[in-house]
Amino acid sequence: MTIDLYTWNTPNGRKISIALEEMGLPYKVHPINISRDEQFAPDFLRISPNNKIPAIVDPDGPHGKPVSIFESGAILLYLGEKTGKFLPRDLGERIPVLEWLMWQMGGFGPMPGQVHHFIALENEQDRRYGLERFMKETRRLYAVLDRRLEGREFVADKISVADFAILGWAWRHERHKVALADFPNVKRWYATMMARPGVTKGFEVKLG
Template sequence: MTDLSAFPITRRWPARHPDRLQLYSLPTPNGLKVSIMLEECGLPYEAHRVNFETNDQFTPEFLSLNPNNKIPAILDANGPGGEPLPLWESGAILIYLAEKTGRFLPTVPARRYETLQWLMFQMGGIGPMFGQLGFFTIFAGKDYEDKRPRDRYAAESRRLLGVLNQRLSGRAWVMGEDYSIADIAIFPWVRNLIERYRAADLVGWADFPEVQRVLTAFMARPAVQRGIAVPDSALP
């Protein structure tokens, strides 16, 4: 049996199945990227809930794995060379899992880099901008009388949705017929923007029929539905 005792995080979140990949997460868009990817790949894993309400992310055990105190993070008992691999940053984890399983990331160099391009579009654009808009719609920023900051992020979110809408025209997924880590990264954030942040009116959601179409297809995937449920029901 794999011994993970050298990793302090397992003292706070004991591994019941140490031979499986350990996921530390929450049901945020970034967290869902990884649980969805794991479900899509069919890798055996064990999920642990990192409770922000009790500041789990600032505990020494969690910081020993991710010094940036963010979820998601993983500990793969069967990493490269058969050695355990701790890893954080959702984009890096998606790339790692895609390469580990040979799925959802093209091996042809030009297609691979194009897919990574759209992954970075989410990491550097959609995630930060949608997240800032959420601050001004449902979190503390909603009480600000000055709506100019909110409107700035709404305008940028609309622009990003427009880029995505154009890309999806005539395509089943971001990369065409091939479902990829670009879709797995992008669409949890799109879902969150509309369902949790309730920003449909602010961003003109009706103007993006291609994004709506692909979001519906994404949400219909059984692995996506399972992955969405995982972090919320994970062991404490």
Template sequence: MIDVYSWPTPNGHKVHIMLEECGLPYRVFPVDIGAGDQFKPEFLAISPNNKIPAIVDSDGPDNKPISLFESGAILVYLAGKSGQFLGDTDREKYQTLQWLMFQMGGFGPMLGQAHHFRIYAPEKIQYAYDRYTNEARRLYGVIDTQLSRTPYLAGEQYTIADMAVFPWARSAANQGINWEEFPHAKRWFDEIAARPAVQRAVQVLADYRKPLTTDTARDALFGNSQYQCKTA
């Protein structure tokens, strides 16, 4: 059994999607990042970077439990464990991994900044607003170009790279994106959104999510709490 410590965010949904797609048994434990659950010692013991998601697999390598943090690492682990969605040949696997790294290194962090400065920043800083909005548009252009050539990001097969990018694209409007500018990416997005496993996955913990309107929630996510926490 895989225990998933998560919250209904893009990074959380990456892992929810993979688990629904590959069929491995799992159970979910909510980590309310607005309430500061990510700073609790028991969570830091498996996720020292105080970020969701994290997993504990009771049947890990050599039949021993393993805990993992970082959503990209978790996706690679689940692909290896299930034998699915990474690619069949070495070439396909490397193509999948490069697009997964694209998401981890750029598409997630930069879009997260765009979302923050457009939606959550207490004051509008025009430079930051423009900087990250423009970078978001550039990154959507990268995937649109790729998807004009292939049905999925890594080629002919649906992989963990698509699962990693898709949840971030669900907030395209908040990132300043007009889908009409990126028709190939929109075709891809709509196709993935229609997958039954994806539809189930985005409902995982969905009832728990609430607007980040309190000072406590803002501090837990963006304030001094980030610097005061201690790794277990």
């Protein structure tokens, strides 16, 4: 059965298209144009009560019943559980996946997102303050990731949903004003991820 993906061309949206492609799940894209406030439409609110993309509807959910899921991290965990892919069954192996997925959700997303916001400001004083604050933290997070990837191919040793989550935001490194050359382990990991056929398709699919 085909999963319905409600999304837009954002880092969080790309996380899910990448995961769906990598897991080999059929899906249909329903663009939600956030620049036109389509995320506030009543029909979308029933799927995503927080008015944020992405969200999915799986007609073949638990016990064979349809289920809707919002929040990109929750979606990734659900898809990993559903397919048995990119989410280890062993608790010891699963712990670092959960740690780095939560690291992305709590920091490596909100902080670069603030950089996106302040870059666009016209007021130079506000712009300078915001960029000084949030670009410093964004670079710190890249450094954390770089240390984690030293001697590792993927963040939890084996490729997982955590890599998909982080990649969605690392994809925007140029917009963050971050040169991957400053973080060689991240640069190597990024090249490895972007060379995967499923990742390539996940970025190529039209989301909006």
